[in-house]
Each structure stands twice: as C-alpha cells, then as structure tokens.
Amino acid sequence: MQTTFTDRMNRHWTQTLGLASSEAHIEGWQQLEQATIRLNSNPGHWQVYQLPTGSGKTEALKVLCSLQHPITHPGILIVTKFQDEADRIARDINRLAGWNMARSVHRKAPAQGAELGLVPALVTTHAAYRLALQELADNCEQSPKWDRLLTYYVGKRRWVFIDEALDWVDAYSVNLGNLRALSGDLCGALPTELRTIARRLQTFAIGLADVGPECLSDRTLNKEQLSVLEPTDLSRLREAVEKIPEHVFAEWVDADQKPDQRTDRKPVSYKASYLDLLRTLHAVANIGHGWISYRKGKALLHSSRSLLGIDGIQGIILDATADVDPAYALMPRHVELLPRPQGIRNYSNATLHVSYGHAVGKRYLTNHAAKAWPFIWGDLQKRLNGKNVLVCAHKDVLPIVSGYALRNGHVQFANWGKLDGKNDWNACDALVLFGLPYLDDIAPVHSFIAQVGPQPDDWFAGVRNYGGHHDICSALGTGFIARSVVQAINRIRCRNSIDIQGNCSPVDLYMLLPKGKIAEVVLRAIGQQMPRIRIKQWEAGAAKRKALKVPTEDKLTRYLADADPGIYTKAAVLAELGMHPASLDRLTAKLRDCRSPLTQKLTSLAVQYLYQTGRGREACFIKD
Known part of the structure; x- marks a missing residue:
C-alpha cells in the first residue's frame, strides 16, 4: 500500500506538473522516504539517492518536506548549488505545505542565527555549507556558521539533504616562489622578534624550490620540513602584516612585477595577496601533512583534507551520476550508494x-x-x-x-x-x-x-x-x-x-x-x-x-620553443600537450642520442633532456 507521501507525490507529478508516472517512479520516490527513516541510525553516514535525471528527485524532496507536521517537524537543512535554486526550493515547499515552513539563506538572503533557529526548513548553497564545514574543521568543533545552519529550537536539524554532488575536498596550494618573495619582503619590514620566523620561511621555500633535476619528482613533505610551518608563528605573522599600511607593500615590488593598472582591470592588493598566502600556509599547517609538485619550472606546496564526516552529521545526497563517479569509492566509511530502481527512464528517442x-x-x-x-x-x-x-x-x-x-x-x-x-x-x-x-x-x-x-x-x-x-x-x-x-x-x-x-x-x-x-x-x-x-x-x-595532425616531435619542439626558462618534468610535458606517455616514450632513443636531429633542434632552443633512472626519479627537460 502506498504511503501518504507517495500518494501526494504522484498527484503532484501527474496533476500539477503534468508528467507521466509509473511503478518504477513510485518505487524510486519511496526509496527517499525510507532513507529518511534510517537517518538517525548511523551518525556520520550519508546515503546517496541516485534516481536518474528527470525522475523527480528534487520534486520528491519538496513534497516530502512539505508534509512534515509543525509540532513533530524534524528540522531540515537542504543544500543546493545556486542561490536562485535555493529560493525556488523554499518557495515551492511553502506553496506545497500551505504555510511558511521553509526559508532560503545565502549571501543575498541573510538572516540572524537566532531567527533561523525557529525556521523548520532552511535552504542554503553548496558554497555556504562548505564555508561552515571549513570553519568547523579549523576551530575544533566550534563554528558560528555551522551552528547558524544546523541549530533548531529543539536541538539540531535531523534531516540534511544535499542536492547534486558536493565537493568534499578542501585543497590548498602555495607557490613556493611567492612564499620566498613574501618572506624576503617581510624580513625587511617586520619587527625584530618576527624576522626569525620570516627567515625560516624563506629558507624553507628556497630549500624546496631550488633543487637539482634529480629531485623534481612529486614527493611527500617530511615531518622535519613540515615543522617549519608552526601555526602560532604564522598567526603572529598575519597579525603583523595586517598592521602594515597598504602602500608599503607596493614599494616592495619591483616596477616590472607590478600588476597591469589599466582601468579595465581591478588593481591588485599586495597586502591582501600576502595575507591570503599566510592563511593558506596556516591551513596547510593545521592539516598536518603536505606534498611538493614541480610544474612548468614552478615548485608548489600542496595539502588537502576531507570535509566529510567532521561534523558527525548523517544525511542524503541527491546525485543522479553517482554510479559513474569513482570519487565515492574513496569514502566507503561515510557513504552508501542506494541502488537505482530499474525501468524509470528509456532514452531510445x-x-x-x-x-x-x-x-x-x-x-x-x-x-x-x-x-x-x-x-x-x-x-x-x-x-x-x-x-x-x-x-x-x-x-x-x-x-x-x-x-x-x-x-x-x-x-x-x-x-x-x-x-x-x-x-x-x-x-x-x-x-x-x-x-x-x-x-x-x-x-x-x-x-x-x-x-x-x-x-x-x-x-x-x-x-x-x-x-x-x-x-x-x-x-x-x-x-x-x-x-x-x-x-x-x-x-x-x-x-x-x-x-x-x-x-x-x-x-x-x-x-x-x-x-x-x-x-x-x-x-x-x-x-x-x-x-x-x-x-x-x-x-x-x-x-x-x-x-x-601534428607529429609528436613537432608538438614537443613547438611547446619547448614557447616555454619559459625552467625545468619541465616528463609528466608535466605530457599533461600540457595532452599526449599519451607511449608517444613520448617512442622518442626516448632520439632524445638520448646527441647526434639525432631532434636533440640538435632542442639544443638550438637551449633545451637539454636529462634522463634518470631509479625509484622516484623522473626524466625532465631543462631550458636555459
């Protein structure tokens, strides 16, 4: 026997929207209702509801939310990609419910936390939800942004829905050349007691960026290297930089490095750029691990963490393409892909x-x-x-x-x-x-x-x-x-x-x-x-x-002819040219033969090929 929800959803689908439904549709909609029943059974666990596009995932969500009783309401948070979509979902839930149950909250629809705590259903954006998760991760489970979204007058919101796949990866990258320049500038402008920290950062950046060709493979940052990024010291540097007047930063930059000041471009704030770099370093230090990459002659420090599971919240993700996304395979402890009912869609037309x-x-x-x-x-x-x-x-x-x-x-x-x-x-x-x-x-x-x-x-x-x-x-x-x-x-x-x-x-x-x-x-x-x-x-x-069709040799020489001086790993060249590794491997004999026309052409471009063997080593091109 169908539940009240599926009866109401079927009427909404066929009568209000004028669409055709089937037993397969009803089975799919029931799966959403059943998933909400399981929500409180496994903290930190997310169910992925993967009905195909056009089968009513979001419409079913609206109807299900609209049917919740004001007194026994579970407290709902819906997370969608766009602000206008958040407004539309809240508006539709209220129309279906017959009372103002839902409210959208985002940058263009602000509200105070105490006020939101009385709203049964909130609809926000992916961006706002990610910011709340980041604040929660950074502040040891204390986050005003998170409390604002999840607090309900009887406790916490029990139903959380994410419409479309959310990017759970919180990633950071630092150009070590920029860090080297920043720390060098700060050495001349900071109070004496902070210059030691700036010099230590400068030494750190130089040591990672200025390496020989034999060390250009991506690699993990070791504990000794990571210990240089002390969160307390980075916080002190940020506080000091915030007190330095903006005009001082422009004076530190050489004329040929200044940004384009044409009227059609927004001027670059060096102070803001330096503060952003220090914030990124602070995030890397908090994460506690990192790795180094070398691309196009540039050395970069990277770190990343998952925002999934840090809140202990369980919820439902609405994602039609979950089955073809390998990213879900990386999260087996936190994510369960619900089976897709068969026969809902037919694309023979x-x-x-x-x-x-x-x-x-x-x-x-x-x-x-x-x-x-x-x-x-x-x-x-x-x-x-x-x-x-x-x-x-x-x-x-x-x-x-x-x-x-x-x-x-x-x-x-x-x-x-x-x-x-x-x-x-x-x-x-x-x-x-x-x-x-x-x-x-x-x-x-x-x-x-x-x-x-x-x-x-x-x-x-x-x-x-x-x-x-x-x-x-x-x-x-x-x-x-x-x-x-x-x-x-x-x-x-x-x-x-x-x-x-x-x-x-x-x-x-x-x-x-x-x-x-x-x-x-x-x-x-x-x-x-x-x-x-x-x-x-x-x-x-x-x-x-x-x-x-351009031969592989021509692609390679044209790319290196236009390249700036620097070191280019084999992997970086392959990625830039969109080539299969076997294409470049077939040129290896020519690249190692100093008499081959290819090698002579590269020599005329001030490029040499360095071939290395051994674990963790990688061939590279060096352009003077």
Whole structure:
C-alpha cells in the first residue's frame, strides 16, 4: 500500500506538473522516504539517492518536506548549488505545505542565527555549507556558521539533504616562489622578534624550490620540513602584516612585477595577496601533512583534507551520476550508494552522434578552435536546421563558437562548470559538446589524499593501485569527465520523461571524443546512465582535415620553443600537450642520442633532456 507521501507525490507529478508516472517512479520516490527513516541510525553516514535525471528527485524532496507536521517537524537543512535554486526550493515547499515552513539563506538572503533557529526548513548553497564545514574543521568543533545552519529550537536539524554532488575536498596550494618573495619582503619590514620566523620561511621555500633535476619528482613533505610551518608563528605573522599600511607593500615590488593598472582591470592588493598566502600556509599547517609538485619550472606546496564526516552529521545526497563517479569509492566509511530502481527512464528517442579522434582539451581548442569550429559548424548547420540547440564548450572557446548561428533555428551557449543542476535549457532538442572538461594532474591527487590520507613517495612515483583501478588518479580524472558529460547531456529536453515508459522527446546529441580509454569510459557511462540511447558514428568536418595532425616531435619542439626558462618534468610535458606517455616514450632513443636531429633542434632552443633512472626519479627537460 502506498504511503501518504507517495500518494501526494504522484498527484503532484501527474496533476500539477503534468508528467507521466509509473511503478518504477513510485518505487524510486519511496526509496527517499525510507532513507529518511534510517537517518538517525548511523551518525556520520550519508546515503546517496541516485534516481536518474528527470525522475523527480528534487520534486520528491519538496513534497516530502512539505508534509512534515509543525509540532513533530524534524528540522531540515537542504543544500543546493545556486542561490536562485535555493529560493525556488523554499518557495515551492511553502506553496506545497500551505504555510511558511521553509526559508532560503545565502549571501543575498541573510538572516540572524537566532531567527533561523525557529525556521523548520532552511535552504542554503553548496558554497555556504562548505564555508561552515571549513570553519568547523579549523576551530575544533566550534563554528558560528555551522551552528547558524544546523541549530533548531529543539536541538539540531535531523534531516540534511544535499542536492547534486558536493565537493568534499578542501585543497590548498602555495607557490613556493611567492612564499620566498613574501618572506624576503617581510624580513625587511617586520619587527625584530618576527624576522626569525620570516627567515625560516624563506629558507624553507628556497630549500624546496631550488633543487637539482634529480629531485623534481612529486614527493611527500617530511615531518622535519613540515615543522617549519608552526601555526602560532604564522598567526603572529598575519597579525603583523595586517598592521602594515597598504602602500608599503607596493614599494616592495619591483616596477616590472607590478600588476597591469589599466582601468579595465581591478588593481591588485599586495597586502591582501600576502595575507591570503599566510592563511593558506596556516591551513596547510593545521592539516598536518603536505606534498611538493614541480610544474612548468614552478615548485608548489600542496595539502588537502576531507570535509566529510567532521561534523558527525548523517544525511542524503541527491546525485543522479553517482554510479559513474569513482570519487565515492574513496569514502566507503561515510557513504552508501542506494541502488537505482530499474525501468524509470528509456532514452531510445535520444541519438548520440560521436566523432572520434579529436583533441578536445581546453588548451588545444583555445588555440585551434578558430580553424576547427567553422568546418564542424558547417557540417552541423545542415543537421541542426530548425532546432533549438545548446552548444557547450570551454569558457575560453565560447567567444569563438558563439559567433555562429543557424539560418533557421536557435542556438544557446554554455561553458563547462556552469551546467550541473541547472534547468535552463530543457526546451532544447539538440546538444553539441565541443571539448571535454579535463582535470589537471593535481586535482585527483588532492582528492585521493584528502579522503584516504598522506601517501609515500612510491605512490607519487606511480604505484597508485586502489579499489580495482590500476591508477586511481587517472580513474578520478576520467570519471570526472564522464559524469560531467552525462550531466551536460541531461540539461536539454531528454531530461524530461513524456510517458509511463520513461521515454523522452526526440533529441540529437553531437560529441567529439579523443581516441582511447577516455572515449571508452565516457561512452560506457552514457550507456549506463541513459539506457537504450542510440549511438551513431559521425564524421565531424574537422576530422577529415588530416593536415591538422601534428607529429609528436613537432608538438614537443613547438611547446619547448614557447616555454619559459625552467625545468619541465616528463609528466608535466605530457599533461600540457595532452599526449599519451607511449608517444613520448617512442622518442626516448632520439632524445638520448646527441647526434639525432631532434636533440640538435632542442639544443638550438637551449633545451637539454636529462634522463634518470631509479625509484622516484623522473626524466625532465631543462631550458636555459
């Protein structure tokens, strides 16, 4: 027998929203109600509710919250990505409940803590929730921000919902060159009793940044090195810097280092920059572990921690793409993925047209989109005639692609990072994905260390097996791409089901993919998340222009010709060029032969190749 909630949700879904429901929908909605019953049984435990996009996760949440009785109300906190979405959820809950049960609270909707403690349901943003968690982590379980969100007049809010995946990783990075400059400046401006601290930081930065080529592999910061970052000393430095007048900082900076002071750019505050750097160092010291990376001739200090579980709160995460995100595998103690009921959606009316063998990274497309896009769009114009189209590209590429339109139809544009959770394009019947959102090679390391803990130098050297993945960092990177693509596809009208079988209206999707594993992972994720979708091969216009293919040697020499003087590890070069390691490995013999044309070309560019062997060592290019 259906509960009051599922009866009410079914009426809301079919009568108010005019959508079709099925037994599978009802099973999925019941799963949310059952998850709330289990909320108080396991402190610190989160359940991931992963109904597919368009099956009513957020609508079910609104209805369930609206049905809670004023006297026995559990106290609810809902966390969503955007401010306008928070306003909308609160407004809808109140309309469904028939009384002012919910209130949004964020930067544009402020309120006092005592006032919020009387509101049965609060709706806030991911950003506000993360700030509260950070304050809680920094202040030993004392956080006004956290109390403001979680305090309810009868104690604490018992139901916490997070709509869309939250970034639980709190990561920090410090450019050691900047730290060296900062500490050098402070040595000449601070009171005598603080100069010793500044000199110690300067020595610390120099010792980590100025190393020989044989020490350029990423590695863990040892306890002796970390002991230099004493939280009390860093706090004293920050207090002293805050008392120094702003104009003094500008005097410390050489003229050629001063920021661009054109009227269309906001002037840089050196004092603010220095204070921010000291705050970051303080965070690293509080976390208690760190690691060093070397990229493009720069040395960086990194540290990260997980914000998951520090509050002891249990809740429910609404995330349609959880199954294809390896990040959840890093949190087995805190997270349980609830099984997705089968048969809710059917995507047989969606056709995915895939063109293979493309370079789709941000850097490449920023430099080459002006040549490639006209050919691709020339082909797409015929296919998309009369359609309402969403084009998704990298932010830096949008100015190039947005200059093109359809003779008959409408085109909208959006960039990666601004799609998840939005419902702005659900009238579009076509989607073009021009490029993929790659992570850099630092972000996956931050994620793994934050959730699993500090790792030995062998791990940084490449021994990264975890949870069935040969290289967990690679898996996290490809998983991020896969979930981002599925989220992007489900921004257009295929997100909406039109009948009890869960079908969508006909849509056409066009995507460029590279060769190899990333393409396989992305297509597997789409097939898993969107059952019965039709996949067809598509020869994009640019794919036929074989002259665009650049040999590996040419890519390497062009990159190093444009590079600044410095040390570039093999891993950094591969990441910048978007190359497979085997491509560079095939050049190893030529790079080690001083008589080869490649080596002679590099010599003319003032570049030498240093080949190293042994655990933790890595080949690199040195440009004078």
